[in-house]
Amino acid sequence: MTENQTVQQKSVRRNRFAAAACFAAAVITATFVGTQSASADGAAGGATAGARPAAVAVAAPGLGSADLVQSEDYVRRGLNPVGATVTLNGRQGLSACSGEETMRDLTKGKATAYASVTWTFDTNGLLTESAASAPTKAAAATWEKQLVALVQDCRHEPAGHWYYGAAHTLTTTGGTARWYPAHNGDGTVSGGVAVLRSGTKVAVVELSGRPAYAPNSFAGLAGAALNRLSS
Numbered sequence: 001m002t003e004n005q006t007v008q009q010k011s012v013r014r015n016r017f018a019a020a021a022c023f024a025a026a027v028i029t030a031t032f033v034g035t036q037s038a039s040a041d042g043a044a045g046g047a048t049a050g051a052r053p054a055a056v057a058v059a060a061p062g063l064g065s066a067d068l069v070q071s072e073d074y075v076r077r078g079l080n081p082v083g084a085t086v087t088l089n090g091r092q093g094l095s096a097c098s099g100e101e102t103m104r105d106l107t108k109g110k111a112t113a114y115a116s117v118t119w120t121f122d123t124n125g126l127l128t129e130s131a132a133s134a135p136t137k138a139a140a141a142t143w144e145k146q147l148v149a150l151v152q153d154c155r156h157e158p159a160g161h162w163y164y165g166a167a168h169t170l171t172t173t174g175g176t177a178r179w180y181p182a183h184n185g186d187g188t189v190s191g192g193v194a195v196l197r198s199g200t201k202v203a204v205v206e207l208s209g210r211p212a213y214a215p216n217s218f219a220g221l222a223g224a225a226l227n228r229l230s231s
Helices: 003-027 071-075 137-152 215-229
Strands: 046-048 058-060 081-087 113-121 126-133 168-172 175-183 189-198 201-211
Touching: 071 081, 071 113, 071 215, 137 175, 137 189, 137 201, 168 215, 175 201, 175 215, 189 215, 201 215
Parallel strands: none
Antiparallel strands: 046 081, 081 113, 113 126, 126 201, 168 175, 175 189, 189 201
């Protein structure tokens, strides 16, 4: 495959992701009163979080919407969430770098459970998170490596394209997060992406469309997501 073909394939998958992100933002209309937590009403489909979420849905023992990043994790970092859609089928796109690839695709449907969320904010910005529970720690480690490779594929891009910056590692008693600041085509920071693993659970979380969102702020958000995953 030539270099031009590789660049074209990346452009196609990112354009598809951008279209999907716009669609997700259009259909999420719920409004929060104060700070609420993400929740879901059914394991098969999606649910939009409202002012008073229902009881947290659990896809399988050890993984549910409570393991995903919550609204209070954003508010303390200067973000005001207005809506969230939670699904438990593993079919949400992984990141801006993966295009249409989902957690179910990456795991070949072998996870014991899936959980995903898309958050919108009162200003520009979209956050997505996709998680999976592996049958063994070895499988989780393999999926983590695949996610890291996927993210690193977008670290070196042609001039003028957005890209992920240098990798950083955050280790806690609950697990490990590898996070990367995201940069616009002019080099300014705009969100970030993180790959998380805690025991047999793995996840990828990405904040996009937030110009000037400081890298250290995203590091805190990645740590909050890791704490949720390890809970």
